[in-house]
Amino acid sequence: MNVFFDLFRHRGSAPVARQRLQLLLGQERATRGGGLDLLGVLRDDILVTIARHILVDDDHVHVTIDRDAAMSRLEIEVEIQHQ
Amino acid sequence: MAKVLVITSGKGGVGKTTSTAALGAALAQAGRKVVVVDFDVGLRNLDLILGAERRVVFDFINVVQGVAKLSQALIRDKRLETLYLLPASQTRDKDSLTETGVASVIKELRGKFDWVICDSPAGIERGATLAMRFADAAVIVTNPEVSSVRDSDRIIGLLDSKTERAERGERVEKHILLTRYDEQRAARGEMLKIDDILAILSIPLLGIIPESEEVLRASNVGSPVTLNSPPSAPARAYVDAARRLEGAAVPMSIQGERKGFFDRLFGWRAA
Numbered sequence: 142m143n144v145f146f147d148l149f150r151h152r153g154s155a156p157v158a159r160q161r162l163q164l165l166l167g168q169e170r171a172t173r174g175g176g177l178d179l180l181g182v183l184r185d186d187i188l189v190t191i192a193r194h195i196l197v198d199d200d201h202v203h204v205t206i207d208r209d210a211a212m213s214r215l216e217i218e219v220e221i222q223h224q
Numbered sequence: 225m226a227k228v229l230v231i232t233s234g235k236g237g238v239g240k241t242t243s244t245a246a247l248g249a250a251l252a253q254a255g256r257k258v259v260v261v262d263f264d265v266g267l268r269n270l271d272l273i274l275g276a277e278r279r280v281v282f283d284f285i286n287v288v289q290g291v292a293k294l295s296q297a298l299i300r301d302k303r304l305e306t307l308y309l310l311p312a313s314q315t316r317d318k319d320s321l322t323e324t325g326v327a328s329v330i331k332e333l334r335g336k337f338d339w340v341i342c343d344s345p346a347g348i349e350r351g352a353t354l355a356m357r358f359a360d361a362a363v364i365v366t367n368p369e370v371s372s373v374r375d376s377d378r379i380i381g382l383l384d385s386k387t388e389r390a391e392r393g394e395r396v397e398k399h400i401l402l403t404r405y406d407e408q409r410a411a412r413g414e415m416l417k418i419d420d421i422l423a424i425l426s427i428p429l430l431g432i433i434p435e436s437e438e439v440l441r442a443s444n445v446g447s448p449v450t451l452n453s454p455p456s457a458p459a460r461a462y463v464d465a466a467r468r469l470e471g472a473a474v475p476m477s478i479q480g481e482r483k484g485f486f487d488r489l490f491g492w493r494a495a
Contacts, residue, residue: 154444
């Protein structure tokens with residue numbers, strides 16, 4: 142392994158662990174005890190709305206979520222087949 | 225032909241989730257198509273150990289209840305394109321996982337993957353029995369410590385009676401994975417000896433994973449140790465264990481740390 146990078150690795154992984162936990166627990170606590178899981182609610186409502194208007198196979202609906210401290214991303218990609 | 229493998233132990237905190245991630249990654253690194261399935265409803269952690277906790281869209285129970293398709297719930301690893309995760313539900317009641325639901329998901333996974341690795345929750349309750357229910361093979365994660373060995377024996381009994389294979393009169397292939405092994409303490413006679421553990425449990429050994437700070441470091445950053453630190457002793461031990469799972473005759477050895485220049489210079493590392 143590159144000695145230069147190895148030197149930086151020695152600064153430790155604990156701060157990364159703390160940051161990951163703070164983000165995750167913040168979101169989990171917010172949704173526990175009746176709190177609103179905004180991304181989950183949006184996801185379900187949007188999928189229901191899509192299903193009301195067009196018949197799409199679930200295999201052609203791709204949902205991805207990326208939760209971050211400052212911003213989260215909900216991506217819903219629908220492949221609409223032309224007859 | 226797909227193989228369903230359960231990673232189990234009875235006792236908590238022995239390294240089931242760490243081993244699931246590391247073995248799954250090692251098999252994927254060898255080119256196999258692998259899915260790791262978290263059975264710990266309400267206390268999921270495999271997503272965190274794999275660094276996928278921010279990307280969970282749907283979970284196992286959503287699939288069982290028909291809310292989502294399996295393909296929508298599977299999360300592909302960002303580093304290994306043949307490694308997938310099926311996360312447990314963090315919020316649902318654990319009774320939502322039904323045997324018929326699990327059976328149909330496992331059947332579908334068999335059609336898509338080479339390896340279906342089920343990460344069992346601790347204990348011997350429903351979650352643990354469901355995780356082992358459809359297994360072809362089992363890895364019993366054991367620490368060289370009396371309570372862990374006792375619990376492993378209990379789990380071996382369940383594997384021989386409560387699995388679908390056992391009920392059909394077939395055998396579940398069983399392996400012991402010894403984790404958190406400290407060679408120095410063993411040499412001082414402070415730890416149960418490997419031969420003694422194997423004699424007590426009468427199950428063949430899959431591998432010996434040495435106690436190592438690399439395991440903690442890998443979980444801190446959310447990367448299986450075989451990916452995060454391939455030259456480390458535990459990573460090499462997991463890679464060997466994965467090869468044995470695939471039938472290779474890899475000589476058993478206790479992997480030692482290869483110390484780098486800075487390790488020797490400072491003699492310590494930050495966790």
